[in-house]
Amino acid sequence: MTKIDFSQINKTAADSFNQQRNVIKRLAKGKTVLCEQCQQPLTLTVISEGESGVQCSKGCTLINLELDS
Helix, strand or coil, X not given: CCCCCCHHXXXXXXXXXXXXXXXXXXXXXXXXXXXXXXXXXXXXXXXXXXXXXXXXXXXXXXXXXXXXX
């Protein structure tokens, strides 16, 4: 049986997660972060019910947040 090497996929996923986490941290500190695609400022929206997340005005960037209640 052949072993499948997931190390590159895992590294890519971990890098993406860390990049998104750092964007959220900077926004939560009140810093301005620009969308990589359109260079518009990203906004952090946190609400108890509904869609919470990070997005730009054009919708190029969208990071959904899952909040524990």
